[in-house]
Amino acid sequence: MKSLFSNVRGDITGGITAGVVALPLALALGVASGLGPMAGLYGAMAVGFFAALFGGTPSQISGPTGPMVVVLAGLFASLSGNAELIFTAVILAGLIQIAFGFLGIGQYIRLVPYPVISGFMTGIGAIIIILQLGRVFGHEPPSGTIGALSYLPTALADINFATLALSIGTLFIAYKWPAKLGKYIPGALAALVIGTLASLFISVPILGEIPTGLPSLHLPAYDTQSIFLVLEAAVILAILGSIDSLLTSLVADNMTRTRHNSNKELVGQGIGNTVAGLIGGIAGAGATMRTVVNIRSGGKERLSGMIHSLVLLAVILGLSPLASQIPHAVLAGILVKVGLDIVDWSYLKRAHKGPRWDFALMLLVLGLTVFVDLITAVGVGVVLAALAFVRQIAQIQLEQLNNLPENLEDEAENELLKQTKGKVLLFSFGGPLSFGAAADVGHHVRESVKPGSKVLILDFTRVPTMDVSAAMAVETVTTDALSSGRSLYICGANQAVQHVLNSINAKHSETIIFKTRLEALEQALKSTIKNANE
Known part of the structure; x- marks a missing residue:
């Protein structure tokens, strides 16, 4: 009081x-x-x-x-x-x-x-x-x-x-x-x-x-x-x-x-x-x-x-x-x-x-409010705004999914990648992975895979969370890699990401898991050298 x-x-x-x-x-x-x-x-x-x-x-x-x-x-x-x-x-x-x-x-x-x-x-x-x-x-x-x-x-x-x-x-x-x-x-x-x-x-x-x-x-x-x-x-x-x-x-x-x-x-x-x-x-x-x-x-x-x-x-x-x-x-x-x-x-x-999109959304909600009803206006507006945001985030996520041949910040990692001579491809995911980018992840990786590559590394070091849609996309990438005779490594995944991958069997038994990107690159280099000698 x-x-x-x-x-x-x-x-x-x-x-x-x-x-x-x-x-x-x-x-x-x-x-x-x-x-x-x-x-x-x-x-x-x-x-x-x-x-x-x-x-x-x-x-x-x-x-x-x-x-x-x-x-x-x-x-x-x-x-x-x-x-x-x-x-x-x-x-x-x-x-x-x-x-x-x-x-x-x-x-x-x-x-x-x-x-x-x-x-x-x-x-x-x-x-x-x-x-x-x-x-x-x-x-x-x-x-x-x-x-x-x-x-x-x-x-x-x-x-x-x-x-x-x-x-x-x-x-x-x-x-x-x-x-x-x-x-x-x-x-x-x-x-x-x-x-x-x-x-x-x-x-x-x-x-x-x-x-x-x-x-x-x-x-x-x-x-x-x-x-x-x-x-x-x-x-x-x-x-x-x-x-x-x-x-x-x-x-x-x-x-x-x-x-x-x-x-x-x-x-x-x-x-x-x-x-x-x-x-x-x-x-x-x-x-x-x-x-x-x-x-x-x-x-x-x-x-x-x-x-x-x-x-x-x-x-x-x-x-x-x-x-x-x-x-x-x-x-x-x-x-x-x-x-x-x-x-x-x-x-x-x-x-x-x-x-312009925000202004167009405002005008749409305005029109629906006046000529339809308020609940429809707010509902349609929120759904469209959410979809636009998801699309925007998806674009950022796909831009982060880069094939990084020679531009790793860590010198030791960069040297290891160079030594593989293009036989190892590293894909680094950035930020939360959601359903917005899931539809394009497999296609993006598939287009970036070069002939002669033997190992694909999927780096989840910068991924705090992942939803089921994104995990399904990872499973598609994994299946494509294994069916084409390539090895697939996953590195840097935290417990939350690993749980989602495990829950839908996105990690095949043939997939090799590493805690860090450095460990994955070291093993990838050994694997390519071994294959070259056979």
Whole structure:
């Protein structure tokens, strides 16, 4: 408990500031999810409190985020607004995240390549903007990205200019709010208040009546026809929430010069989302902007995240009637800013200078995110990135597999090799041998074998590990050498490599094993001299 109260003054300031910043975003994201503004507030309160209490990133502020809301909005459309099933998906997502934490999956989630992260984050930003464009023009567009895009011509043909002006004004205030005033009133909150006051003088759609008081309990529901939709959404929410949270944790680490606990963070996020679903709140994750605001305002420990949630609780208990007057156009303007902030502008500006493959992968993930779904986008992106990496490593491995006639670094070894007069061929493998290079190893060696050679030496001195595919390739090389009347020596293999070779019988009984390359060369020289004398 010592660390909880080690920075009380800074944590109170940071928590209050983060809570004020979170208020308009929670309302807007709740509306965008389809479940209403109070679901956004309940989610922000629950995830923010319990992720801070049990999580592994003390300074992190958690709550509803763009990626999570995009998934929830899609689920809302697919389930025709069945709130109980949606909250069930949120609960399941939380339980999956808890399982991720206990299974130690946090360290693997962070291995998603940056172009994939950039692509789906930019895609999510684009989706949020697309879904709000109809509301900016004064209409209520159909759910779904394709539906919202298809509806745009209709919205453009009948623009409500009062709504449009209110949305643009809100967006302008949120972006241009003076930094000096921002220390006291965040730009998003100022835009929310000013936009709502301005709407009193014009006729635009507002949120309407919002229930007050504490949330009610929502136990998990079950529906045979929708079970797969709910499970799929839960998995997507768990994965995206985990990635989003751990990326924010890295940002917090850089700012506070600390190191977060990935698996503990996932457990905390999971508990927060489970409680959020049980009280009728939307799913959340670590929120980068709110975390940065908290840290810059003095928040360092988990107390700041808990205070941020208490600020939202106070709003829930007393300010709901005021929130009912907020126009949809104002929330749409705030959400457009959220979408623009999620887009990875920093990478887009520099992408043309980097590797073309990475940029192409980012664009592919972006397209799949917007027009297919998030899980497909991330899955395809990770698989393609992994295959590209394996191919790159395979090329390096094959380049390392050199026929070394006269360029050994050790003088004694080099002299022995020269004395064999080309009758001994040495192939040196470099780095971990994997399935990526396995298909070409046999072909590469076969092409390099010269007529008149009597002994092949396979040097594994620089190979720390080997997989079964590579061992099978070695077996092919061994079989080819022995069938052509050549001797085959293996040298420098550590215990791990020897175990893999033995496990699939890659070492034939006629293969001779040596601990060092020098021993193998000495024996090879003796063998060639003996053969020459016979």
